[in-house]
Amino acid sequence: MGAGRQRAFRGSGWRSPRPGPEARWSALPRFAALPVGVVVIVQAVVLTVLSGRYGFHRDELYFVAAGKRPDWGYVDNPPITPWLARASTALFGETPMGLRVVATLLGMATVVVVALMAREFGGGRRAQLFTAVATALSTYVLAVTHMLATNTADTFLWSLVTFFGLRLLRTGDGRWWLAVGAAAGVGLANKWLVLLLLAGLGVGVAVAGPRRVFRTWWLAAGIGVAVVLAAPTVLWQASHGWPMLTVAGGISEDDGVENRVLFVPMQLVYLSPVLVPVWIAGLRRTLSDDRVRWARALTIAYPVVCVVLLALGGKPYYSVPLLLPQVALGAEPALAWLARVGTVARALTGVATAVCVAVSVLIGLPVLPATALGPVLAVNKEPGEQVGWPEFTDAVARAWASIPATERDTAVIVTSNYGEAGALEHYGPARGLPQPYSPHMSYADWGPPPDRLVGPVLLVGGHERDSPAAHLITGCRAVAKNRTVEGVDNDENGTLLSLCTLTEPWSTAWPKLRQFY
Numbered sequence: 443m444g445a446g447r448q449r450a451f452r453g454s455g456w457r458s459p460r461p462g463p464e465a466r467w468s469a470l471p472r473f474a475a476l477p478v479g480v481v482v483i484v485q486a487v488v489l490t491v492l493s494g495r496y497g498f499h500r501d502e503l504y505f506v507a508a509g510k511r512p513d514w515g516y517v518d519n520p521p522i523t524p525w526l527a528r529a530s531t532a533l534f535g536e537t538p539m540g541l542r543v544v545a546t547l548l549g550m551a552t553v554v555v556v557a558l559m560a561r562e563f564g565g566g567r568r569a570q571l572f573t574a575v576a577t578a579l580s581t582y583v584l585a586v587t588h589m590l591a592t593n594t595a596d597t598f599l600w601s602l603v604t605f606f607g608l609r610l611l612r613t614g615d616g617r618w619w620l621a622v623g624a625a626a627g628v629g630l631a632n633k634w635l636v637l638l639l640l641a642g643l644g645v646g647v648a649v650a651g652p653r654r655v656f657r658t659w660w661l662a663a664g665i666g667v668a669v670v671l672a673a674p675t676v677l678w679q680a681s682h683g684w685p686m687l688t689v690a691g692g693i694s695e696d697d698g699v700e701n702r703v704l705f706v707p708m709q710l711v712y713l714s715p716v717l718v719p720v721w722i723a724g725l726r727r728t729l730s731d732d733r734v735r736w737a738r739a740l741t742i743a744y745p746v747v748c749v750v751l752l753a754l755g756g757k758p759y760y761s762v763p764l765l766l767p768q769v770a771l772g773a774e775p776a777l778a779w780l781a782r783v784g785t786v787a788r789a790l791t792g793v794a795t796a797v798c799v800a801v802s803v804l805i806g807l808p809v810l811p812a813t814a815l816g817p818v819l820a821v822n823k824e825p826g827e828q829v830g831w832p833e834f835t836d837a838v839a840r841a842w843a844s845i846p847a848t849e850r851d852t853a854v855i856v857t858s859n860y861g862e863a864g865a866l867e868h869y870g871p872a873r874g875l876p877q878p879y880s881p882h883m884s885y886a887d888w889g890p891p892p893d894r895l896v897g898p899v900l901l902v903g904g905h906e907r908d909s910p911a912a913h914l915i916t917g918c919r920a921v922a923k924n925r926t927v928e929g930v931d932n933d934e935n936g937t938l939l940s941l942c943t944l945t946e947p948w949s950t951a952w953p954k955l956r957q958f959y
Contacts, residue, residue: 470561474570478557481574482550488807489549489587493542495808496828498868499589500861500933502541503831506531507864508884515678516884517685517958522632523592530590536868538828541590548598549587552766553577555601559770562608563727563734569773576720576769579799580713582762584806585822592633593759599629600639600763604740607643608767610655611736619655619664626664627671634686635760642746642764646739685958689883692959698755705751708758713765716791716798723779724771740767813928826932827861834862834934835869837924841900841939842875844921849897854944856915858903858957860885862934866902878902881955890952899942914951918942 498506508516509528515521526544534540553574560573577583586593602625610618629636647653655661679686694701710718728738744764751760780788803809805822812829819826838855845853855878857863863880870878879889899915918940926935944951 471564471566471570473558473561474567477567477571478554478574481557481571481578482553485553485578485587486546486550489542489546490539492588492807492809493546494537494539496538496812496825497831498538498541498865499591499824499828500831500859500864501827502527502538502590503864503868504860504883505590506536506541507860507867511884511888513678514674515682515686517682517887518689518883519592519633519686520631520675522595522628523590526595527590542588545587545590545594548594549578549583552583552587552598552601555598555605556766556770559601559605559608559767560773562605562612563737563771563774565770565774568777572773572777573770576713576717576773577766579802580717580766580769581802581806582712582759583766584802585824588807589824589828596629596633596635597763597766599625599632599636601766603629603636603639604643604764604767608737608740611647611652611739614652614655616655616658616660619658619660620667621664623664623667624671627668630668630672631675638747638750638760639743639764641750642743643739645746646742649742650738652736688958693757694755696959697757701755701757702752705748705758709748709761709765712759712762713769714798714802716795717769720772720776721765721768722772723775724768724773727771727775734771737771740771744768812930815930819931823932826930829930829932830926830934831865832869833927834924834937835865835873835875837922838866838870838900838902838939839873839875841922841941845898845900845941852895852897853900854879854891854895854897854948855900855902856880856891857885858882858901859933862902862937881952882957886952886956890948893947893949895948896944899944901940901942902937904938904940914945914954915942916945 505524505527508524509526509531512525512528513521516524527541530541530544531537534543556577557570557574560570563569565573583597586597603622606618606621606625610616610622626636626640629639647655713721725741725744728734728741744761747761747764750756751758780791783791805818808825808828810818815825815829842850842853842855853876855866855876857866857878857880859882860880863878863882863885866875866878870876879885879891881889901915901918904918919942920938920940922939924934924937924939926932929935
């Protein structure tokens, strides 16, 4: 970097007079639109080609069902992801490939935003390209952009909030609070975890500055934008007794210990082991490079978020979107290191990178036959949850056919979880099955079955002997057991199908059967 350009870049810091908007913008390198564009086009092609492999994930089946029942909220998540599912299937068809178009678009947008962060840190063409490739090929991004999940939109929205926040910190232009507020408001309408990001960045600015960004009325305006956008979702949750907090508490209680034990190791593998030195270099860079000292709040935000998640027993992947900006920060130091080291070190780095990319692809994308998923499921169980739903529905159809024809008009199918219900709702009509019911998550709100249905209960999945359902649904007789296609080990392999009897009307039994997790 030339001396004149270096002075211009430093002039955007907080110890020097702030230049005008044009000068601050000209201090940045040009956006590498062509190479980054090539990366996202290749990313789109790969994700699209593989989007029809295996089948729907159980969560996707749930989001498709929720999208058909549009609301301002659901028991376990705000509305954005179900709305995206509704839009994508309406435009491109209710198939895995049609649903996942929106996931692919979100993945592409994430790569572009993270590459823009590299530019924000002064990274030129090579640093932006490096960041784009690293982001697109990271295990976590591959996994969450292959399918539509709340994390798919969340990764993009966290990146967007962070990018706007970085623009605010670098330029000192308070108007960026409006963009931060808008992105945060949409983020709150998708998943409330964005509050962790805001808290982490807020603590970072309070500790490391530049604190002057808090001394502007634009902050209040940004908060106002976020509140307006998030208000319908918050009001829905309040009017329904804050069910998302109940779900979160159950997750922490059931999985909190495991999440805490795995938290640190999983931070090292979720993106890719080969990227660990890169994002660590990013964490260190704001402490050693005066050109990016304005971004120290970002360096502080990541450990703050991790500490909070450890205390709450949150899932290890919740903090991963905050590692992507660290990769953008570490791109220049990583490239500088590669330029300094010898041929042998570069060759070894290349081999390690190739191995890690291959592992990321195998774990994050459906490239293996279903019969070969065993080793992958030990690391990432999500591919297994995309296998066997049509065959599962066939098994339920056979069990339904075992009910005498004279009793089917008053019989009911009740599933133990939303994935089973979503599969039967999607695949069941073609097999002659009626509308399924489930007391799980938002499916509980979409019930109960009519009280006139007093016939046999086809119970999918069973219930615990000491559960509230034990005295409400009794006399269960197993009639079949589901086996997943080719023996893939997922949550539905071995699911029991039983014929049972209901002991009281559905209208009074349903609230007692409700399950939040």
